[in-house]
Amino acid sequence: MTSTARRSTKSDSSNLVEMSWDPITRIVGSLGIYTKIDWARKQVVECHSTSSVFRGYSIFMKGKDPRDAHFITSRICGICGDNHATCSVYNQNMAYGVRPPHLAEWIINLGEAAEYMFDHNIFQENLVGVDYCEKMVAETNPGVLDLANRTEAPHAEDHGYRTIGDIMRSLNPLEGDFYREALQVSRSTREMFCLMEGRHVHPSTLYPGGVGTVATIQLFTDYLTRLMRYCEFMKRCLPMHDDLFDFFYEAIPGYEEVGRRRVLLNCWGSLNDPEHCDFSYQNMESWGRKMFVTPGIVVDGKLVTTSLLDINLGIRILLGSSYYEDWEDQPKFVTHDPLGNPVDQRHPWNQHTIPRPAKRDFDKQYSWTMSPRWFDGTDHLALDTGGGPIARLWTTALAGLVDIGGYVRSTGHSVVINLPRTATKPEKTYEWKIPQWSNAIERNRARTYFQAYCAAAALHFVDKALAEVRSGNTKTWESFKVPDEAVSCGFTEAVRGVLSHHMVIKGGKIANYHPYPPTPWNGSVRDSFGTPGPYEDAVQNTPIFEENKQENFKGIDIMRAVRSFDPCLPCGVHMNIAGGKVLERLHTPHAFGSNL
Template identity: 90%
Template sequence: MATTARRSTPTTKDSQLVEMAWDPITRIVGSLGIYTKIDWSAKRVVECHSTSSVFRGYSIFMKGKDPRDAHFITSRICGICGDNHATCSVYNQNMAYGVRPPHLAEWIINLGESAEYMFDHNIFQENLVGVDYCEKMVAETNPGVLEQANRTEAPHAGEHGYRTIGDIMRSLNPLEGEFYREALQVSRSTREMFCLMEGRHVHPSTLYPGGVGTVATIQLFTDYLTRLMRYVEFMKRVVPMHDDLFDFFYEALPGYEEVGRRRILLGCWGSLNDPDYCDFSYENMADWGRKMFVTPGVVVDGKLVTTSLVDINLGIRILLGSSYYEDWDGEDVFVTRDPLGNPVDQRHPWNQHTIPKPAKRDFDKQYSWTMSPRWFDGKDHLPLDTGGGPIARLWTTALAGLVDTGYVKATGHSVQINLPRTATRPEASFEWKIPQWSNALERNRARTYFQAYAAAMALHFCDKALAEVRAGHTKTWEPFTVPDEGVSCGFTEAVRGVLSHHMVIKGGKIANYHPYPPTPWNGSVRDSYGTPGPYEDAVQNTPIFEENNQDNFKGIDIMRAVRSFDPCLPCGVHMYTGNGKVLEKVHTPHAFNAGM
C-alpha cells in the first residue's frame, strides 16, 4: 500500500523526530500498518500507531442465520486458522444446544487442534519470523553481530547439529537454509495430521456441534501417531537450537530485552477440553474450564488473578476508542444477566452492535477498523495481549499448576515437557520457565516450547483415543435440537491467542453473534481512555540496535517486536522515511498464504 512520505520533524536542538511507517504488513483480519515516530538522537521509538485498513463485518451478516451454520461461516473468517474459529463456534453451539459430545469426539478435536498448533507455529517460527534472525537479515542490519555469531560456539551443538550461532543463522536463510527447508517438510506432515482428524485444512469438513463425523479406527490414530513421532524427534533439535539463538541476542546486544517489551498483561482463554469434565454448560464453566489441558487465566504484573472462564467472560469489554465505528449506546441490549444471574455489561460482546463509520485516517481521532477489546478487572480496562499465543498459554498454565498428564506437568513456576524415545533420539525433557520479561525474544522462545507442549499433549490424546476405540466406544456424535431462545459462548485458544465466540438466539435464528480472535486484542488501537493497544505499547520505547543509518534503515528491531506477536503471515512490507525517500521490501507470497 503506497503512502505519502512525511518530513522529518525536529523536536529539540539535540534530537530529531522522524516519522516512519510500514504499511501493509498483511495479517488475518485486514492489513496491518505500523506508524512510528523515532528519536534518532536517542535511537528509540517514541510513538507508535497500529492500523487495520480492512472492514470484515462477520458480526453483521451472521444475523438471521441458522445457528447450525455458524461454524461453517465463521471458519471463513481466516484462511490460516479457520479451524480454530470452527472449533470455538462448535463449543459455542454445544453450550447453546445443551449437547455433550462423546469422549472420543473430543479427543479427536484435541488431536486436530494440537496438529494445528504444531503446523502454524512451526511455519511461522521457522519460515517467517525466523527470517528476521537469519544470516542474510543480520548481515544487512547488524554485521557486527554476525561476526560475533560466527565466532560463538553454540552451547547445544551436540543436540541440534550446528557448531556456531552463525551456522544456525545460515540454516534459517529463506529457501536456501537447511533448517528453513526442513521445516517446510515438517509443516506438510502436521497438516496431514490435522486432515486425518478433521477431513480438511483449514476449513474442517467433519467438525459439527455434538461431535465429529470422523470414522475412528486404530489405523486412523496410528497414521497420526507415526507423523507425530517424527515431529517429536524434530522438536528435540528445535528447542535447544532456538534457546541458543535467542540467548545469543541477549549476550551480543546488551539491553535487547527492551525490544518489544511491555507490562506483563497476558490473557489466555484455555484450550483442549477434557471430556471427563467438560459438559459445555455455562453453569459449570468455571470448573470444567480449569480442567482444560491449557489453563485459562489472566496474568497482571506476573500474578495470576483468575482462572475462571466465567470471570473472564464477564470481564470482556469492547471499547471503540480510535476505531471507525459508531457507539451502540441506546441500541437494544440482548443480555442483561448471564445464566448464573450475574449482570452483563452493555459493552460485552453479547450486547455489541457493529455500526461501521468510515473516516479519513487521523491519528488524533479515528485511524483503524480494529476496535479495542479490554478486560475489566473491576477497576481498570486492561489492554491484555496474548504474546502471539504461546507465552500467555504457558505463563497461565505454569502459574496455575493444574495440568499433569505425565507428558506435561505445570509446577507453579514452570512447565515441564517430557518427550519419549524416538527413532534416533533418546527421551528428552524440556522446562519452560517463567521469564523476567514479556518481550520479543521471550514471545518467540515460548512459541518454540509450545510446539513441544502441543506434541506432548497430542501423545496423551492419542493414548486416550486409542483406549476408547479398543474399549468399543466408537461413537463420535450426539444428536441435539436447536432452542428457540438461547445465549451461549465458546472459549478456546487460536494459534495466536485468545478466541471467543458469543451468540444470542431468538426465534431459532442468530440474533447476535460476535467472534473475538487474538488480532483485535493484540492489534487494538488507543481505547476510549487513551490507552494504546499491545502492538503500539510494545513498539513505543523500543530501542533501535540496527547499525544502519537513517537512509538505509530497515527497522528490524521494530519488525521483530511486532512479529513476535505472530500477526499472521506477513507477505509484504512497504516503508517510507521522513526525508521523503520510499524504501520497499517485498516478500514473495508462499503457496500457503490461503487467507491473504
C-alpha cells in the same frame, strides 16, 4: 485509568523522524505500523497500529441458522479457520445443551494440537525466523553476525550446528537447510490435522455434538507415526532456538527492551478434557480449570483469575480510535447471564457493529480494529496474548493445574515437557520457566516450547482415543435440538491466542453473534481512555540497535517486536458489501491515504 505504556518518553519534536511500514510483510497485508523515532536517542517514541479493511461477520451472521455458524465463521481466516470452527462448535454445544462423546473430543484435541504444531512451526521457521537469519543480520547488524560466527553453540550436540552463525545460515529463506526442513514438517503436521478433521483449514467433519470422523486404530496409528517424527524434530528445534535467542541477549546488551511491555497476558484455555467438560455455562468455571491449557489472566506477573466465568463477564469492547459508531444507546440483547449475573452494555453479547468510515487521523479514528479490554473492577486492561504461546505457558505454569499423562506438568513456576524416545534420539525433558520479561525474544522462545507442549499432549490424546476404540466406544456424535432462545459462549485458544465466540439465539435464529480472536486484542488501537493497544505499546519505547544509518534503515528491531506477536489481520477486520452496492473510486490522493 492505568496506562499500559511501560515508561514515559520525552523528546524534542524537532529530532523526531516519522517512519511507517505499511503493509507489514510476511503476514496478511492489512497491518500498518506508523512510528515517530528519536534518531538521536535511537528510540521509538510513538507508534500507531492500523488495519485498513472492514468486514462484517457480526452483521451478516444475524438471521442465520445457528447450525451453520461454524461453517461460516471458519471462513473468517484462511490461516486459523479451524480454530474458529472449533470455538463455534463449543459455543453451539453450550447453546444446544449437548455433550459430545469422549472420543469426539479426543479427536478434536488431536486436530487442534496438530494445528498448533503446524502453524507455529511454519511461522517460527519460515516467517519470523527470517528476522534472525544470516542474510537479515548481515544487512542490519554485521557486527553481531561476526560475533555469531565466532560463538560456539552451547547445544551443538543436540541440533548439529557448531556456531550461532551456522544456526543463522540454516534459517536463510529458501536456502537454509532448517528452513527447508521446516517446510516438510509443516506438510506432515497438516496431514495430521486432516486425518482428524477432514480438511485444512476449514474442517469438513466438525459439527456441534461431535465429529463425523470415522475412528479406527489405523487412523490414530497414521497420526502417531507422524507425531513421533515431529517429536524427533523438536529435540533439535528447541535447543537450537534456545541457543539463538540467548545469543541475542549476550551479543546486544539491552536487547531485552525490544518489544517489551508490561506483563498483561490473557489466555482463554484450550484442549478440553471430555471427562470433565459438559459445555454448560453453569459449570464453565469448573470444567474450564480442567482444560489441558489453563485459562487465566496475568497482571504484573500475578495470576488474577483462572475462571472462565470471570473472564467472560469482564470482557469489554471499547471503540476509541476505530471507525465505528458507539452502541451505548442501543437496546441490550442480554441483561443477565444464565447464572443471573448482570451483563455490561459493552460485552460482546450486547455489541452492535455500526461501521463509520472516516479519513485516517491519528488524533481521532485511524483503524478498523476495535479495542477489546478486560475490566478488573477498576481498570480496563489492554491484555495481550503475546502471540499465543507465552500467555498460555505463563498462565498454565502459575496455575499448576495441568498434569497430562506424565507428558506435561505445570509446577506453579514452570512447565515441564517430556518427549519419549524417538527413532534416533533418547527421551528428553524440557522446562519452560517464567521469564523476566514479556518481550520479542521471549514471545518467540515460548512459541518453540509450546510446539513441544502440543506434541507431548497429543501423545496423551492418542492414548485416550485408542483406549476408547479398543473398548468399543466408537460413537463420535450426539444428537441435539436447536432451542428457540439461548445465550451461549465458546472459549479456546486460536494459534495466536485468545478466541471467544458469543451468540444470542431468538426464534431459533441467530440474533447476535460476535467472534473475538487474538488479533483485535493484540492489534487494538488507542481506546476510549487513550490506552494504546499491545502492538503500539510494544513498539513504543523500543530501542533501535540496528547498525544502519537513517537512509538505509530497515527497522528490523521494530519488525521483530511486531512479528513476535505472530500478527494476523483477517480475524481483526471483516468485510461485507451489503445489497450489492457499487462503489466508485473518484480519485486516489495517496497510496495509503484513502480508506475505502
